[in-house]
Amino acid sequence: MTDRASLPKIDRAKGVRIGVWTFMVVVHAALFAMLGLVNPAPVQIPAMPPLFVTLEPPPPVPLPPPPAEPAPVAGGGAPAAPSRVHLPVKPPELPPEIIAPPKPAPTQPLIVGAAPVATPIPGMGQGGEGEGTGDGIGDGDGPGRGGTPPLILKGASTAEILSIVPPEARRARQAGRASINCVIRVDERLDDCRVVSETPVGFRFGEAGLRAAGFFRYRPPMTASGRPIEGQRVTISVQFGRQ
Template sequence: MRLSRLVSRKRSAQVGIGLGVTAVHLALFAALGLVKASAPDQEPSPHMQVTLVPITLEPPPPPPPPPPDPAPRAGGGAPSAPSVLRPTPAPKAPPELPAPPRPAPEQPLVIGVSPDPTPSPQPAAGQGGSGAGVGGGDGDGVGPGRGGTPPMILRGPTTAEILAIVPPEARRARRAGRASINCVIGLDQRLGDCRVVSETPAGFGFGEAGLRAAPYFRYRPPTSPSGAPIPGQRATITVLFGRQ
């Protein structure tokens, strides 16, 4: 019995407390309503002033640079072909010409002004033709014949030099003539120890004029089969003096 009474008393106390709290809440709500109702009697607030402030827009930042190209990676292609070194072909030697079985006979040299009295369309002094040539070769062979090279003329007197040594007697008589001289060919290609072999016609001084023409000549001396020059070789030269 006592326990039930205690329980009922506690419940009555709790109910009383709840009713008191509710009454307090209602009183607060009523006070707030009175405050809100008296708010219109207050003086109105002044108008608001708005100030516009210009905003400076900054330029947009530049776009970022493009990404760099990726570095090439080694490999990927076929290997290059190996280099080929091509040697320069050796020059071909010219074919060796066989030596004639019998050498040609040496012809006497004739240099000077032609004695032909036939006038030309335009009269003028002229010099007879002269030839010069060189040759060479090497090799071994077996056969008949002789080695070495004969003497060869390198230079003869010009037409002006021939006219300068014409004998005075032939110039006065307007006679043409010739002289043959025999000289030693020196190793310096000059003629020496010259002597008169013949002169035509005689008595006009063509022999002496032929000797005066010797210093204008240059000869290559003959050579031995080994190619060495042979000293003391003599040659016969005919000098022509045309009509004056």
């Protein structure tokens, strides 16, 4: 007979482990068998109310805003001229027609002789006739008296005309002309000057022509005996060139 103490220690340890595992398997099997015999109470699930789903149309999509107008750009061309309404020219009114009377007015008789009351309008009369003689010596001042006409002695030089050009004409580089009528004095100067015409208008060529008259010198007209005649008027023309 074999003694247990003589068995190897390795086999005895192995047998102990097998026994422990076997015991644990039996215990677990008994526990599962006991759990299967127990009937757990069923879990009551509360009833859920029915759900109602309402389908609504989607909200309208807003339209995009209109594009912003570009801001006006400063500057540009000149503003447009205001419009004008041209109305037809009204024809001149004709004077009312004068209807001749059915009976002509009586003709006044022609009276020859002096009127008792003087009238401002000379009438048609007949002058008397007379005879008379006379003689005399002297220079006449009327038409046909003879002598010499006025004569220009000095005109305005180019430098003098340039010194009196109007500023408006100088800025616009505008040429022009002025006609001036003056009285010739005995000292050969011009006096009592007035503007006859200026071309073009609006550049003060007339005023400049009046100043230019101070540069002119005229010899007055002379009688046949050489006596100067004062008061004779003369018209001068002043030409203003383009600056």
